[in-house]
Amino acid sequence: MYSEKVMDHFQNPRNVGEITDASGVGEVGNPTCGDIMRIYLKVEDNVIKEVKFKTFGCGAAVATSSMVTEMVIGKTIDEALKITNQAVAEALDGLPPAKMHCSNLAADALHKAIEDYKNKLAG
Amino acid sequence: MYSEKVMDHFQNPRNVGEITDASGVGEVGNPTCGDIMRIYLKVEDNVIKEVKFKTFGCGAAVATSSMVTEMVIGKTIDEALKITNQAVAEALDGLPPAKMHCSNLAADALHKAIEDYKNKLAG
Amino acid sequence: MGRIYMDHSATTPVDADIAQAMVKFMTEDFGNPSSIHSFGRDVKKAVEEAREKVAKAIGADAREIIFTSGGTESDNAAIIGVATANCKKGSHIITSTIEHHAVLDTCHHLEKNGFKVTYLPVDEYGMVKAEDVAKAITDDTILITIMHANNEVGTIQPIAEIGRLAKEKGIYFHVDAVQTIGKIPVNVDELGVDLLSVSSHKIYGPKGVGCLYIRKGTRWTPITFGGAQERKRRAGTENTASIVGLGMAMEKAVANLEQEVTKLTKLRDKLINGITANIDHIQLNGHPTFRLPNNVNFSFHFIEGESLLLSLDMKGIAASSGSACTSGSLDPSHVLLAMGISHEVAHGSLRLTLGKMNTEEEVNYVLEVLPEIVERLRQMSPLYDQNYQPKKECCQHV
Amino acid sequence: MGRIYMDHSATTPVDADIAQAMVKFMTEDFGNPSSIHSFGRDVKKAVEEAREKVAKAIGADAREIIFTSGGTESDNAAIIGVATANCKKGSHIITSTIEHHAVLDTCHHLEKNGFKVTYLPVDEYGMVKAEDVAKAITDDTILITIMHANNEVGTIQPIAEIGRLAKEKGIYFHVDAVQTIGKIPVNVDELGVDLLSVSSHKIYGPKGVGCLYIRKGTRWTPITFGGAQERKRRAGTENTASIVGLGMAMEKAVANLEQEVTKLTKLRDKLINGITANIDHIQLNGHPTFRLPNNVNFSFHFIEGESLLLSLDMKGIAASSGSACTSGSLDPSHVLLAMGISHEVAHGSLRLTLGKMNTEEEVNYVLEVLPEIVERLRQMSPLYDQNYQPKKECCQHV
Numbered sequence A, B: 001m002y003s004e005k006v007m008d009h010f011q012n013p014r015n016v017g018e019i020t021d022a023s024g025v026g027e028v029g030n031p032t033c034g035d036i037m038r039i040y041l042k043v044e045d046n047v048i049k050e051v052k053f054k055t056f057g058c059g060a061a062v063a064t065s066s067m068v069t070e071m072v073i074g075k076t077i078d079e080a081l082k083i084t085n086q087a088v089a090e091a092l093d094g095l096p097p098a099k100m101h102c103s104n105l106a107a108d109a110l111h112k113a114i115e116d117y118k119n120k121l122a123g
Numbered sequence C, D: 001m002g003r004i005y006m007d008h009s010a011t012t013p014v015d016a017d018i019a020q021a022m023v024k025f026m027t028e029d030f031g032n033p034s035s036i037h038s039f040g041r042d043v044k045k046a047v048e049e050a051r052e053k054v055a056k057a058i059g060a061d062a063r064e065i066i067f068t069s070g071g072t073e074s075d076n077a078a079i080i081g082v083a084t085a086n087c088k089k090g091s092h093i094i095t096s097t098i099e100h101h102a103v104l105d106t107c108h109h110l111e112k113n114g115f116k117v118t119y120l121p122v123d124e125y126g127m128v129k130a131e132d133v134a135k136a137i138t139d140d141t142i143l144i145t146i147m148h149a150n151n152e153v154g155t156i157q158p159i160a161e162i163g164r165l166a167k168e169k170g171i172y173f174h175v176d177a178v179q180t181i182g183k184i185p186v187n188v189d190e191l192g193v194d195l196l197s198v199s200s201h202k203i204y205g206p207k208g209v210g211c212l213y214i215r216k217g218t219r220w221t222p223i224t225f226g227g228a229q230e231r232k233r234r235a236g237t238e239n240t241a242s243i244v245g246l247g248m249a250m251e252k253a254v255a256n257l258e259q260e261v262t263k264l265t266k267l268r269d270k271l272i273n274g275i276t277a278n279i280d281h282i283q284l285n286g287h288p289t290f291r292l293p294n295n296v297n298f299s300f301h302f303i304e305g306e307s308l309l310l311s312l313d314m315k316g317i318a319a320s321s322g323s324a325c326t327s328g329s330l331d332p333s334h335v336l337l338a339m340g341i342s343h344e345v346a347h348g349s350l351r352l353t354l355g356k357m358n359t360e361e362e363v364n365y366v367l368e369v370l371p372e373i374v375e376r377l378r379q380m381s382p383l384y385d386q387n388y389q390p391k392k393e394c395c396q397h398v
């Protein structure tokens, strides 16, 4: 069902946790679908220095959350905004068809966290 | 499906053949059902001395024909008229339900042969 | 420790002696039972012996049993067969919200074809009330169909009571007994049922075969068209080897019932007590006492069922969940929702269903690993955050 | 000489390696393919591999295959599924008078539900004419269903020609290929079919399983209600071991096709020639050349089929007949009658269908005993009487 990469990220998720003084926090999800993903960012000089996640959800939800944190570390905000859910799924060697729409939301959570960071900067 | 007795009578039918100078001949059957039974009688002093049959039909048709010839030899005409299809089936340890109505006609053929004999006597 | 299988309500392994008997009926006694030659007669006899065994196991007559391709076909045939045969008499059917999809989807299909269906609610334990059935009956009611025990939460329904009601009113009563054979007594007269569905692969028999009991005199019409097999009630060459397997499985299920129940109940209670003692924020789903002897179903708050299953699987434990993500649908188990459980909690459900090969050692192992897994997933979950609760309404935009 | 089985069109033994593989999927890899744990995943993979094999064998895509409980269910599902899904477009179905009952009875069922069905006649060889199909098509026609080869007389139908017609007119085309897999090439594109039925137990696979090919894009609706198995097209826990068996059987059937055909044709022709040479008052039923390589069907005048079968059986030979008395019905084979054969002659038919285990020795033995048996039955038959013919009208009262 799941690729080895998905199972690896599920079994050994990278960057689980919170950042108490986060530059931005983003959350997406729908309790009906059974997935909630929250991403914490620490941004310095427009570069993502640290990222953590917390996820309630299925194997795909956990793995995509973990994968997106790996993909985003060290990237600039603009680079990070270019990461799509599709790209995350590809980096995991794909997801089962049923999971593509339901649990593949980690990039959305990331974008929300960036939005939150921008709002805080502006506000 | 068939009892051992049916199979025995099918395999070793008694009294197959014709009687050229028969006292009476009876035939029943329906080509639609695939059964035709013909019974030849030799009657002397109101007693059935000899009986032969020819049958086109399934295992049950052959076995009931054979059985009825065995049952009737040495009987008086009146006794023979009391033999029913049911009695023939019972003498064979029963027939499969589907065969009870379709192929269990040997007593009818016997009765027709007796009728033929009586007609000849009368006529 | 080898892999541990605790998903016996999903399916069971076939007993080795049954599989071996089936090999004989595939390779040697392989005839078509409709054939009149010796190859056919031999297997015809075996099929009829299996029918006797099945009938005896549920207190029925062999002529009241037809073999089907499984529990789903039995349910379909029972409901559509009675509905079609009795449509001049009425068009109302009573069922419950916690039936298996083989019943529910068949009812939905009939609704599209002009039938009316009442889906009775259940209480918090997943129990249908006989008085609700009584209230739902109208002059137009032709069929009541209620499962004997629920496959997800194990709740045993008041079938005998409903059976008496149905009989009083002259309404046909169908019972899906797929989960109860071999776990609680099933007798068609004591339960007062007119039709009863059985599936072989839940009782250590082969998949792809089942049977339907149809009480003598029931107005019912077949739903398959073709050969005259099964006394014109189910078309298609008989699945002889599997029918023989089902016969053996039924015979064993009933013969070993008491000792099985004792054993399963002990393991079940050890699991329930162990989980309750060692893990917080949980709830037992299903009835505490009117419960299948092999069913354990808990919700673990703040976590999601599929990741729980995957984590258990990585530890060699096979279980199941009412999580939506295990079924490819958006909603979690319709059974848990019908019991009034919230989506969130329903997502975090775990079903462990025991079988005859499970040991106390295995139960101990599950009790050892489960708390760690739950804790690990909770640590990862934003819902477990103490501060999360009040912020709940903000979950779309932090 | 041991028992001789020449009734392969009724059913075949399961190959030993297939039965053994199935045991593994019953006792070890026994999971439910819908389960997400390792027990489920392992068997899910095996089911999908079987689907690939089946698809490849008929030139289809795996996603176009659903597994069923056998040829009968496949026929039912194909016809009812297309009729239901396309009833807004039209209500006319074209079939033939020589179809299997799984097709004919399904058509009768649909007639009761408002559909119109044309049953095309066949010629004396049991052949449907493509031009008759063309003439029967109306604006209202939604489905043509014609079998690939007839199970009784072995006549191979002009499927590709009918397929071209159907395609031209945009009408769905279903073909019952139960008797042709492994005996003549079956390719869904070359034949131009939209739906195709297969049964496993005719090709050395297990009973109780089959498949239906449904061409991508076909408007079709399921006829079973319940779980989401088979991508929501066939409800019920997958019959995993049997599906694996069917996959193996299909792969072998196609791999060995050429050498099988050569062998079977040789034995068939030896039988046909031997019977023709040694027995009088007979006729070969079915087409002399457009004929299944394993089918021999003769009528022996003046005798009845069941007693012929019983007599052969006593000599250890298993065969079948179109006699009414073998089916419990009143009329002999509807196929023989449709070919214009009289009741009387139809009753005296004998079908010998060869399989891969049959040997030349066995054929010789059949050729040795058959004439004696026929003669013995004729000696017993009033119809064989030279003088009988003119007295025919007197058969009720002598």
Ligand SMILES: Cc1ncc(COP(=O)(O)O)c(C=O)c1O
Pocket: C009, C069, C070, C071, C072, C073, C075, C100, C102, C147, C149, C150, C151, C176, C178, C179, C199, C200, C201, C208, C210, D235, D236, D237
């Ligand atoms: C209660 C219940 N009914 C019906 C079924 C369907 O039976 P089968 O899997 O044999 O189609 C199942 C199991 O899946 C079940 O648990």
Ligand SMILES: Cc1ncc(COP(=O)(O)O)c(C=O)c1O
Pocket: C235, C236, C237, D009, D069, D070, D071, D072, D073, D075, D100, D102, D147, D149, D150, D151, D176, D178, D179, D199, D200, D201, D208, D210
């Ligand atoms: C031409 C044909 N179609 C359909 C069937 C039915 O297949 P099954 O026996 O698998 O139900 C058969 C065999 O009985 C057949 O010969």
